[in-house]
Amino acid sequence: MQVPRPRLILLAVLVLSLVPTATAGRSPDQPLFEIGLSRRTAERLGLSVGDVIEVSADPSMAQSRRARVTMVWSPPEHPADVARGDLVIRFHLPDLQSLLQQPDTVDRIVVRLLDPTRASWLRDDLNALGRGYDAYTAADLARITSRTFRVITQFHRAIALITLLASGIFLITIMALKFTEMRKEIGALRIVGIAKETIAFTVLGIAAGAAIAGTAVGLALGAVLAWGINAYYQPLFHTHLRFAVITPQALWIVAALAVLLGLAAGAAVSVRLLRQHPLEQVGR
Amino acid sequence: MVSFLAWKNLRRSASRTVLLIAGVSIAGALLFNMSMLAEGLETSFEAVLGRLGYEVRVVLRGTLPFEAEALMPAAAQTAVSIAAHPSVAWAAPVLATNIYVLTPHDRATAFALGLKPELAGVVSITHGIPGRGLIINPELAHALQIGPGDVVRLATSVNPQIGTAERTSVATVDALGEYVFDLRSQRTLALPFEELAALLELRQGQASFIVVKLKDGAGPDAVVQWIETTFPALDAFSIPDLVSRVRGQLTYFNHFAAILSAVSVLVAVLLIGAVLTLAVGERLGEAAALRALGLRRRRLVLLVFLEGAVVAVVSAPLALLLGAALSQPLDAILRSSPGLPQDLHFFVLTPQAAIRTVILLLLTATIGGLYPAWVAGRLNIATTLHQEIQ
Amino acid sequence: MILMNEPIVQITEATRTYHLDGTAISALRGVTMEVRQEEFISIAGPSGSGKSTLLHLMGGVDLPTTGEVRLFGNVTHRLTDRTLSNLRLLRVGFIFQRFFLLPMLTVEENVLLPMLEAGLQAQRRGERLEDLLSYVGLAHRRRHLPGQLSGGEMQRAAIARALANRPHLLLADEPTGEVDQQTGQQIGRLLQRINGEGVAIVLVTHNPELAALASTRLTMRDGLLS
Incomplete structure (x- = not known):
């Protein structure tokens, strides 16, 4: 069962208008709220600890309250929020309820269990009550919030597959061309009595060498590209999250694939070359 | 005669040409997909907004x-x-x-x-x-x-x-x-x-x-301005306004499309360039003989460019077909993201995307042909003939 | 327009120097000679004596370092690539030791190539192709690829290609270098016949029997004619 679309505190806060205290009508009798600003919010609004501002849930600044900035903090960054650039303000719960004129109303309740292993049991129990809310375990929420990223990962994998196919063909074509270019030398070697096996191993060795060298250059290029992507996007989105990361797993997959493709190309070419008559290869 | 020779040259090494066309087609398909992705979401979003029946x-x-x-x-x-x-x-x-x-x-x-x-x-x-x-x-x-x-x-x-x-x-x-x-x-x-x-x-x-x-x-602009002036507590958004707001959130896809397009073009340029360079290298003797028989330098250069262009022209429809086919599963993957309108598509097949892909492929073939064409163009007939006979 | 008694090739004090790894190599050291219409000249000499270089200067595929080469009255080093190529296409025929037939084209396609480049009309192309293939005795091999021919047949196909645009001058560089003696004799007879029909021939060869067919026999040594 699904609860009505939650009015996240974050979104509620987003609709708040903020004006300097000097420009708006205020209620001096009421005590100041204490609020915390995310670093991005503080930077965007040019505020720092100790500043007093006016906050309201209404764009016309009706029912506004004065609030003092008591904290500027860096919330943990989440990839889902990177592109949103949300401005986050932290209130004490009763202050926000009072500002929204919704006493005893919350968007969600978080529960800490004595025994965290029983989270699913409690979730099922609460949902079975059917009281108009949904209960989720922390694992459920992690899974739900990471759905977009799973989709993006799946998309990246599909694109990687296409890119691999194109690069595979590229590698095979280049290898085939390189060895076709060497056919005269190979023909000459066979005429002077070098065994087919020796030639095949030599071709494979050269293919592997070229593939390894190409892989090394490719990985270096990839590292430069990853560095460039991070250098571009991190300041763009004001985040320290990394957008391109070369993992050991990716490194091994790329290296293994490149070498395997190189060897496959070498094998295919050597079979073709050894089938040809040596005299034909030297052009006689 | 040059186009006839270009065609014959490509047919001469059929397996190499098939590999070349396959590689360029796949790179072209990726290019087409990225072209569709670059503007697909925006086009689709605009289309969905347009169907709402208000401005x-x-x-x-x-x-x-x-x-x-x-x-x-x-x-x-x-x-x-x-x-x-x-x-x-x-x-x-x-x-x-x-x-x-x-x-x-x-x-x-x-x-x-x-x-x-x-x-x-x-x-x-x-x-x-x-x-x-x-x-x-x-x-x-x-x-x-x-x-x-x-x-x-x-x-x-x-x-x-x-x-x-x-x-x-x-x-x-x-x-x-x-x-x-x-x-x-x-x-x-x-x-x-x-x-x-x-x-x-x-x-x-x-x-x-x-x-x-x-x-x-x-026009919506005047009405939007009038509403915002007359009703200071209200914000008005025309459909182009809404699209431009969404555009800001599509940076990831636009940049992703730009990077992969650049990679696809680079792969295609390298592939065409490498194959043509090696092919020209193999045929220097023939090229020198053709020049000796009266083929002008410019015609020889044209021959190399034409070979690249033929590859691009043959690959283009394959790339478009393959790209269109691949865009379906790729679109399905991205559309499975939560919180998206069900009529919204990431990959939208537009004539502009297809035309852009074909133009880029032809441009790719031209760039790929530059070096081999230069090699063919600066060929010294006498020296090459002499070397070929040694 | 070349008058009957005017030379079609006129070489005056031509030198040709190549540079190889910083070392200057003089292939020709001041050669003066003429080729007149219907003349048959053979040039013999040891390897590296400059025979092929001289032939290349005559055909306009190479230019002298100093001196002058006039081809059909035109100073070659003053011509644009377009004009020089047109001269070669329409007035000069080349035969090479290694034939240089295009391996992906059939015999008839190889022979048609210069005619196509010259923009000859289809009907005239067809007629001339028939004549040429019969002339060199390859009508029955017209649809074969060069790889399917013997050395002699390949050279005959190359001769037909060289004659495609009815040149005034045929330049042959070791045309029997890749064929056996008997085939070499056949090619010699064919060249004699071509010369008999009014085409001037300059033949570079090691083969004394072939050289003996020429009306003018020259020898080259160390870049000089003797």
Whole structure:
């Protein structure tokens, strides 16, 4: 069962208008709220600890309250929020309820269990009550919030597959061309009595060498590209999250694939070359 | 003669040419996909907005254009004032909220729209006849196993302490319909504006937002400016405004498309360049002989470029076909992201994307042919003939 | 327009120096000679004596380092690539030791190539192709690829290609270098016949029997004619 679309505190806060205290009508009798600003919010609004501002849930600044900035903090960054650039303000719960004129109303309740292993049991129990809310375990929420990223990962994998196919063909074509270019030398070697096996191993060795060298250059290029992507996007989105990361797993997959493709190309070419008559290869 | 020779040269090493065409086709397909992705979401979003049947959306100042949390006071009266503008055909307030739909055996939440008759276009009726009752979407019908003629109870909230529905009213399902802007697996219903206002106990004409239809030929910018000047508490967004706001959030896809397009072009350039360079190297003797027989230098250079162009021309339709085929599963993957309107597509096949791909492929072939053409062009006939005989 | 008694090739004090890894190599060291219409000249000499270089200067595929080469009255180093190529296409025929037939084209396609480049009309191309293939005795091999021919047949196909645009001058660089003696004799007879029909021939060869067919026999040594 699904609860009505939650009015996240974050979104509620987003609709708040903020004006300097000097420009708006205020209620001096009421005590100041204490609020915390995310670093991005503080930077965007040019505020720092100790500043007093006016906050309201209404764009016309009706029912506004004065609030003092008591904290500027860096919330943990989440990839889902990177592109949103949300401005986050932290209130004490009763202050926000009072500002929204919704006493005893919350968007969600978080529960800490004595025994965290029983989270699913409690979730099922609460949902079975059917009281108009949904209960989720922390694992459920992690899974739900990471759905977009799973989709993006799946998309990246599909694109990687296409890119691999194109690069595979590229590698095979280049290898085939390189060895076709060497056919005269190979023909000459066979005429002077070098065994087919020796030639095949030599071709494979050269293919592997070229593939390894190409892989090394490719990985270096990839590292430069990853560095460039991070250098571009991190300041763009004001985040320290990394957008391109070369993992050991990716490194091994790329290296293994490149070498395997190189060897496959070498094998295919050597079979073709050894089938040809040596005299034909030297052009006689 | 040059085109004849180019064709014969490519046929001469059939397996090499097939590999080359396959490589360029795949790179071209990726290029086509990225071309579709670069503007697909925006095009699709624009198309979906266009199908909504209005040109301007008016919301409470400071709220986001697609959020419907805050209620606009006296929206009905404001809509009447906006409708009086000479460029406006009609203006209608809309209520949007989440409510509970209850049957005797089950309960589900749904996104409810309170619509004026002018906004009938946002839903395409598939079964039943719309009247004063509910128009539900297939997801809601499926969740509660209900259809036209069934009677349900609507509630604005459920008491979390005792689990009972509060502020309920009874409604009949009139029809089943598909909503233009439904999110994937979202349960949606629409009912007359007044019915939903009554259920929410709104008696002062409040609404979530106002939508404005312009008269034929009227531009939205002037109306948007007029609304924002006349009603300082309101923000107005034309469809181009909304699209441009979304554009800012598409940076990832645009940059992703740009990077992969550049990689695809680079792969194709390298592939064509490498193959043509080696092919020219293999045929230097023949090229020198052709020059000795009277083939002009420019014609020899043209021959090399033509070989690249033939590869691009043969690869282009394959790339477009392959790209179109690949875009389906790729689109399906991205569309499975949560919280997206179901009619929204990431990969949209447009003639512009196809033309851009073909032009880029031809450009790729030209760039790829530059070095081998230079090698062929600077060939010294006598020296080459001499070397070939040694 | 070349008058009957005017030379079609006129070489005056031509030198040709190549640079190889910083070392200057003089292939020709001041050669003066003429080729007149219907003349048959053979040039013999040891390898590296400059025979092929001289032939390349005559055909305009190479230019002298100093001196002058006039081809059909035109000073070659003053001509644009377009004019020089047109001269070669329409007035000069080349035969090479290694034939240089295009391996992906059939015999008839190889022979048609210069005619296509010259823009000859289809009907005239067809007639001339028939004549040429019969002339060199390859009508029955017209659809074969060069790889399917013997060395002699390949050289005859190359001769037909060289004659495609009815040149006034045929330049042959070791045309029997890749064929056996008997085939070499056949090619010699064919060249004699071509010369008999009014085409001037300059033949570079090691083969004394072939050289003996020429009306003028020259020898080259160390880049000089003797």
